[in-house]
Amino acid sequence: MANKERLVVIGGVAAGMSAASSARRVKPEMEALVIEKDYFISYGACSLPYYISNDVKDFNDLISLTPKVAEGERGIVVLVRHEALEIDTAKKEVMIRNLEKNEESIVAYDKLVIATGGLPVKPPLPGIDLENVFTIRTLLDGIAIKKYIDDWNTFEVCVGAPECLYVNRYGAGRRPMKGVIVGGGYIGMEMCESLRKRGLEVTVIEKMDRVLGTMDLDITRIVEEKIQAEGVKLYKETSVQGFEGSQGKVTKVLTDKGEFEADLVLLAIGARPNAELAKRSGIGLGVAGAIQVDEYQRTNIPDVYAAGDCAEAIHLVTGKKAYIALGTTANKQGRIAGENAAGLNRRFEGIVGTAVTKVFDLEVARTGLSSIDAGREGYKFFTSTITGRSRSSAYPSGKPITVSYLVEEETGRLLGAQMVGREGVAHRIDTLATCLYGKMTVEDVARLDLGYAPPFATVWDPILVAANVAVKKLLR
Missing domain, CATH: 3.50.50.60 (FAD/NAD(P)-binding domain)
Known part of the structure; x- marks a missing residue:
């Protein structure tokens, strides 16, 4: 009996699981193997601010599919805590590493979908690796931020006010009171509310002359007035130059307009495509360093597709390629990539950046x-x-x-x-x-x-x- 055709997907969140699922729907006899570096697959990253704010109580409510269900109900094998190291497009092989056992192996593919997503922008500033300087991109990021806040607020035994000490599982210390958000985009604005709900003083530092990126001033003025009315301090046209800390933990944010005390720093500067693996493999990159794809989600290498926050898309207003990382786009591109990997000829028309x-x-x-x-x-x-x-x-x-x-x-x-x-x-x-x-x-x-x-x-x-x-x- 001939070997079954195998689809390998690198990345198991929005685009990756959409690709694997749609391929199996089109061609049930096709093997589908998903390689995921993290512990979780198929979760709603857009809901992370609402998990941190406690509007969503349990992170499991953000997970729409588990590896066990994926295999049992959809016939998709998911290898979590496995990292794709190299792609040999000539041999059609992917070298992977089991991160728990530190063991490497080779996986062969007939079709490959790269859905490695995006990475948070993290500039090489002094002190950026201090403890409690967070990014918020993955479910683990959200869990880490919430755990830091919860560890002080759940086990509190106040012994003084207002700068009171709390006793938690790690001993005594000052609870997080001052949060600094670097970046005033969508995530930065959403996290203003999340941190305020958790009782933190919040400061937003934005390099541009407005919040919300390139949105027009008629709109952003209203948003700025709102966050300031809610007690958020906003500093526009301000550049972060580094971070200072004590005992390995961040205590200050340094800018060109002064210093800001901080118990928690959130870097919300934006996202960039996670396309280094593709680049090393000879797969072409396009706008903003994202993986170059056509309307069928095909890359420049035969039988290799890309989808989601690592890939570019056509902007239907300009008619040009663009990089706009959104969950809706990732799911749609993933579906198209999976269907075409399974033999269809479906087009992804493009985006308007909604x-x-x-x-x-x-x-x-x-x-x-x-x-x-x-x-x-x-x-x-x-x-x-x-x-x-x-x-x-x-x-x-x-x-x-x-x-x-x-x-x-x-x-x-x-x-x-x-x-x-x-x-x-x-x-x-x-x-x-x-x-x-x-x-x-x-x-x-x-x-x-x-x-x-x-x-x-x-x-x-x-x-x-x-x-x-x-x-x-x-x-x-």
């Missing part, structure tokens, strides 16, 4: 390009911003929603949209993402037949109001 986040009681969302993005791409554009309401003014509990459109001057094409408000934002942005997918103009958007009832919207939904205002600007 993202939504919760900052205290604000919903903040974007899709497509911002003004900074469009400027970099050379577009001639204008912005149009309005503030509407989430529900009819006659219906109680409606909230303001600020909507900002980015419009191409000559064509009126919608290039991007951003929103912020206390309700009704998260799903409205999906409508505008669909408009971007269809390359619609603001006149097209203004003609949309949207649902209306007083508990859900106004007669003229904020989406339509914003489009009409943009049309007037376009016609001037």
Whole structure:
């Protein structure tokens, strides 16, 4: 009897497990072997701030699939605590190491999917390896941060105030009171709320002139006002130069504008593709150092695919390759890679960079390009911003929603949209993402037949109001 065709997947979180599962659905007789360096597979990394805040009590609730279930119900063999060391694309072999036994072995493949994900940006600053300087990328990262906070707050025996000593399993010490977040992006903003809920003083240090990356100032000003109203100290246009500590633990963050005391530091500077293994194997890299793939998730090497936060994607607004690390993209690319590895010919059309986040009681969302993005791409554009309401003014509990459109001057094409408000934002942005997918103009958007009832919207939904205002600007 001939050997079965084997798919090997490197990486077992979003893209990797999606690839293995979809391949087995398409071709049940195909072997699927997943190599995962960590202890866990298939978990919701986007929920980590809510685990740290105690909104999610048990990290097991973040895990959607275990190795045992993957093998028993899906026929996928998962080797956790195994690291892929080298890929020999000529021999179609992967050298792996059992991290528990420190033993190396060779695994042969017929098809290979690389889903090694992303890595947190961690610049080589003095003191960056001090204890309690955390990143938040994996489930283990989230567990470590929560454990550090819990160890003092769970076993507390206060012997003084306000700088009280607590006794925990490790002895006496000052409980973590001051948290410094380096970076004001999505994760940084979400972690503001998480750490405040856990009773920490929070300081955010951001290198740019705004939070939330390249989002426009009409939106970011509202977010900045909110976090400061919640007691968060914000320092913009400030560069971190290093960290100082005592007895191996961080105590200060050093910047070009002074020093900040810290019991806990969170590096939330962004993510970069984990593509070094692919690069060493002769697999081509593209934008931002991500693995270069075509619309079928194929790399430049036959029978080798890549998906998720290690791979690039087509941006449907610009038509160019982009690197935007999002969980939704990882799952979709993983599915396409697995299906094609199993013999199909499916395309991943691309992305428009839709993202939504919760900052205290604000919903903040974007899709497509911002003004900074469009400027970099050379577009001639204008912005149009309005503030509407989430529900009819006659219906109680409606909230303001600020909507900002980015419009191409000559064509009126919608290039991007951003929103912020206390309700009704998260799903409205999906409508505008669909408009971007269809390359619609603001006149097209203004003609949309949207649902209306007083508990859900106004007669003229904020989406339509914003489009009409943009049309007037376009016609001037």
